[in-house]
Amino acid sequence: MTCFVDKITQSIEYFFFLIKSAVPLPLNYKTLSYYIMKTKFKITIRLLLVVMTVILSVTLIQAQPGGQKGGKQGPPSIPTDKQIETMVSDMVDEIALSPAQETKVLELYKAHFAEMKEETSGNSRPDREEMETQKKAFEKQVKAELTKEQTSKYEAYLKEQSKQQPQRER
DSSP: OHHHHHHHHHHHHHHHHHHHHHSOOSOOHHHHHHHHHHHHHHHHHHHHHHHHHHHHHHHHHHHSTTTTTTTOOSSOOOOOHHHHHHHHHHHHHHHTOOHHHHHHHHHHHHHHHHHHHHHHSSSSOOOHHHHHHHHHHHHHHHHHTSOHHHHHHHHHHHHHHHHHSOOOOO
């Protein structure tokens, strides 16, 4: 920026030199340097304003919802049956479910996500508190199918899963 201002200053000095040599005006060194300094100041202020405007614009754009995250908001998408089966099979490995427990937990998961799909299919956004209540009730149903040891492993599994999911803004 300084280089740019210096170039403009040189151009202005040359311009004043041409004017002074062509037409005898009462310009002396003090008035000439005053005009140059005043012009330098104006140019610097204008450049500063442009830079500040650009910075402010970028900040405001990024402050908009979904600025860098792709704009995705609202509840997470409902998993497909295949994704649900994958989730339950991962859980089987983590908490050592028996085949009967696996079948029951898979049914619970499918029923839960079918209910969630129904709730979120409308145009209105679902109530966060209601969704949290349904999630707690669902987890309670799953825990009812597990032994005490499996319940503690299931809770650890849920904590690990929540850490792996990207944190959403509230």
